[in-house]
Amino acid sequence: xxxxxxxxxxxxxxxxxxxxxxxxxxxxxxxxxxxxxxxxxxxxxxxxxxxxxxxxxxxxxxxxxxxxxxxxxxxxxxxxxxxxxxxxxxxxxxxxxxxxxxxxxxx
Numbered sequence: 001x002x003x004x005x006x007x008x009x010x011x012x013x014x015x016x017x018x019x020x021x022x023x024x025x026x027x028x029x030x031x032x033x034x035x036x037x038x039x040x041x042x043x044x045x046x047x048x049x050x051x052x053x054x055x056x057x058x059x060x061x062x063x064x065x066x067x068x069x070x071x072x073x074x075x076x077x078x079x080x081x082x083x084x085x086x087x088x089x090x091x092x093x094x095x096x097x098x099x100x101x102x103x104x105x106x107x
Contacts, residue, residue: 003027003047013049013059022082025075029087032068033094036101068098 007013017024028046035044042065049059063071072095079087 004050005047006050006052008052010051013051016049021078025078026087028063028071029075029091029094032063032072033090036068036094036098069095072098 005016007016024047031044031046043062044064045060045062047061049061051057051059072091076088076091076095079085079091
């Protein structure tokens with residue numbers, strides 16, 4: 001399922017991301033996990049923002065296979081900050097599995 005959020009401006013985007021950190025990190029983690037274990041993670045669209053301005057701009061947040069570690073590291077840091085240790089454990093497990101697969105590809 002693709003998430004689409006309609007906003008009026010870039011400022012609304014910044015406010016949305018600040019107000020919805022928990023939702024964003026959980027959604028991002030779940031999408032990466034689903035696609036990683038489904039072996040289809042070259043590029044993954046996480047969320048699309050459509051701006052209701054005169055240019056009708058779109059902004060798509062996505063993660064590529066090269067960015068998985070960085071994205072999951074930010075997600076792990078977020079869950080450490082809010083002390084959600086169950087999610088920390090799940091994110092660490094996924095990070096370790098990603099590293100195992102990356103190392104196997106290098107061999």
